[in-house]
Amino acid sequence: MSVTHHPVRPRYTLVDHHGREVTEQDFPGRHQLVFFGFTHCRAVCPRVLGLLSTVLDDLGPLADRIQPLYISVDPERDTPDVLRAFLERTYPRFLGLTGSPEAAEAARAAFRIFAGRGADPEDPEGYAVPHTALTYLLDPGAAYLAHFPDVLAAAEIADRIRKLVR
């Protein structure tokens, strides 16, 4: 058996923050910029969502060809309403996606995102969901194009996107 290599198969069936069911095929003609996280996140998500918002601002009109998505790794707390309130307030470019725990887990696994559940020292009643802070760029056919670690600066990410979104 020869191993055919597909690092990421970006497939999902989730619900957006308006309550509509969506799959990766529902953004025809647009690239998708996908980041996973959870709304209770205090450090990584705000930083990366802010970073990506800056990237999208930098891209100017090119950003119109990109659909930014924020997929929850904490579907139990991140209902569509919670996601919508969180994103529309601070990161209005992003569309939030969530779903059943099984659907969210399937999306996480498809993107090979790590997410665990651990204690939240600042919220003993609650929990945190440490997760991988990678951002994915999908092509208009929803195939994997590239990914960007959160250590990159906004300008670097924007430059890479410009080379990939033509």
Add this chain to the structure above:
Amino acid sequence: MTNTIESGPRTRQQRNAGPAPLLSDAQVGHIRHIDNLSRLPRGDWRHMAGPLPFQEDFSAYRYQLGYMSLAMALAHYHQLPAAPGVFRGQLDRLIRKMLEPDVWSYWRDTSTQGGYGPFALPRLPSRADPVAVDNIMYSAYLQVMTLMYTMLFDDRTYEQPGSLSFALRPVLWGKDRHERFEYDQRSLNERIYWNMVENGYLGVACEPFCVFQVCNQVPILGFRLHDHLYGGDLAAEVTQGYLRAWEQFGGGLNENGHFASYVVQQNELLPQDVLVDHDTAWTDGWLGMLLNMWRPELVRRTYRDKIEHWLDRGSGGRIAVRGFSRIPGSEDLVAPGTLGEIGWLAAWASEMGDREVADGILGHADTYLNPQWENGGLYYPRRDETYDEAGHFVSVIPTVSNATFPYARLNVADGLRTLFERPWTDRERSRPALTEVGREVDVRRAWYHEDTRCLQLSVSPMHGRPAAATDLTISRVWDRGAWALTVDGRTVARGGEAGVEPTAEGQRLEPRRVDDGVRISLELRGRVDLELVWSKA
């Protein structure tokens, strides 16, 4: 036992100011022994068989081959950089041995897990592909061996699709049953990277659910070499993620300041990740020697106090080890010393440039561990007892004899760190060098001095032989201007646009041009020093 002609390894700065390193008998003996092992036919694992079955302990072939390769790469990089002819075939043969089913087919059973360490862990379906998921204790060594080979020799063999194939075709399985998994060094690297990502950069498990710090330093070196060869920033990304992921486990150190060993990951039988940790000599030594690549400040801070904890200082500067650690939960299987502590600690000391400790341990080995010479190679026979009747530490596992002692004897201060930070480029690989040499010859010096445009070589008959005849090929000789070749101070040939002109004294050496180099025939009855010097440009 060491017949050091010049004192031990030097730093790069010292070397530039003086003559190139001249290897001792013991140093060339280690290189020869590893070369001898690399040439054994398939299935002949003499001197490499360890005390435990199932390739489970630290004498598993994968570790021996991995650290033999790393030791030889460091020897080439730091000691004999102008002698690819000594190392290229050897490192290639070690890679091919790594692809033998004897080395990796344990994974069909080990992948089922079930109970390593203090916990009952879930049983999993058997997985045959040894690099697809988990098993970083194999995959990362193969990754580094192939990328390092490309870096050192600019040989693209392992870039070719299918060049890293894992094939099982036992006769007794029948005609239609066989398994084959095909990779190359880039797809292997990518596979390991995504396993690392999927695990939140904590690391990739060795056996399922068990993420060890030691084995996860190896892919970091692999990513660094991959970045160097192909571009990208995987090493920076992974190391930053690694630091974050280990924060919740004390940042990689335990509360006693020793290196933390491993994390058992959450699973259906274990509600959360658990750090399994004891103060262990093998973790300190092994991790210290590797982690110095990218966390040198932490390692330096840890070194002096922690290594001393494990040393048993004897008379005459000889040093053994004490306070042996055992594989957690496996005490019945492991006798003291069988985790190769003495070798890991010696290798760590060598990386720290602490020759007093490294040579002290090697001195103990030369006194009490029964050093043997075979076909010009130096080794220490396996011994399963911990102490002899006089109370001296005498345990030797094959990894110590074949890999970590050679590593300790041939490494230099910050040797692995330097290789990590400054992998070779075309600049190093295009220098004049010894590319072919007879098997019965030991190469003791091979250094090209950029400033004086001089290639220095010293060769001698294989240890234990009074004489040897050999052809030597020096490559990358032409298009650098006129040159002169001396043997033991006497000019034997000159070269220029007209080709090779032997002197009267040099006729018997038959100097002649071959491709981009020059070849001579030598009869050795002791050490011979050669210098090839180009006129100033």
